Amino acid sequence: MDVMYFAWVRERIGLPKETVQTSAVTVAGLVEELKAREERYAAAFADVSALRVAVDQELSDFDAPLAGVREIAFFPPMTGG
Amino acid sequence: MDIRVQEAAFDAGAVLNAFTASAKNAGAIVSFTGIVRDVDGGLQHMQIEHYPGMTEAALAKIATQASERWSLENVLVIHRYGALAASDQIMMVATASRHRANAFAAADFLMDYLKSRAPFWKKEITKDGAVWVDATDHDEAALKRWD
Numbered sequence: 001m002d003v004m005y006f007a008w009v010r011e012r013i014g015l016p017k018e019t020v021q022t023s024a025v026t027v028a029g030l031v032e033e034l035k036a037r038e039e040r041y042a043a044a045f046a047d048v049s050a051l052r053v054a055v056d057q058e059l060s061d062f063d064a065p066l067a068g069v070r071e072i073a074f075f076p077p078m079t080g081g
Numbered sequence: 082m083d084i085r086v087q088e089a090a091f092d093a094g095a096v097l098n099a100f101t102a103s104a105k106n107a108g109a110i111v112s113f114t115g116i117v118r119d120v121d122g123g124l125q126h127m128q129i130e131h132y133p134g135m136t137e138a139a140l141a142k143i144a145t146q147a148s149e150r151w152s153l154e155n156v157l158v159i160h161r162y163g164a165l166a167a168s169d170q171i172m173m174v175a176t177a178s179r180h181r182a183n184a185f186a187a188a189d190f191l192m193d194y195l196k197s198r199a200p201f202w203k204k205e206i207t208k209d210g211a212v213w214v215d216a217t218d219h220d221e222a223a224l225k226r227w228d
Contacts, residue, residue: 006202007204057134073135079201079202079220080200080201081115081195
């Protein structure tokens, strides 16, 4: 699936988008896999309460299932307006 | 319903006149324009990032909710992204309804929701460096008014 990062999450990880092969069942499981990869991921996901997640472009939760999902995005709370 | 996500500046007066002309049965038009502020002085520019695809969908969803809740004749949302300077117009909402109470309430709702439910992120670039603007507890609390 495609994994996208925005704002400071993108800056901390160092890329806007990547394709990830995962065996994780939920978003939280994917986060654990990413954190185990490298320090920059561990730093970006150190406090998931500071992050939001979108599953196929809909705001979602970290316990959301990944079955059939094409695109996951991680970002800080939004600041529009 | 008119949703625009764009980098280019817009002419709020022209947009408002066209919107008013589109809402034939309206007795009330409310508009809000958001302007970039240089809060602490020294702002060189504000960079607005967004999530193409989700942004348009999220704005359409919020506008649809407003239309259904207040029976609007028309609703407009414009939000810019990219590099903006102090005093630039960032965004605009307009609502048209038979009576003013619905137009005011719907515009207020739209602003509360698009501040914290539309995927935009602001970064302030000053002479001292660049800082992402944090969401505030106030932004989140504002949504609870509409539950």
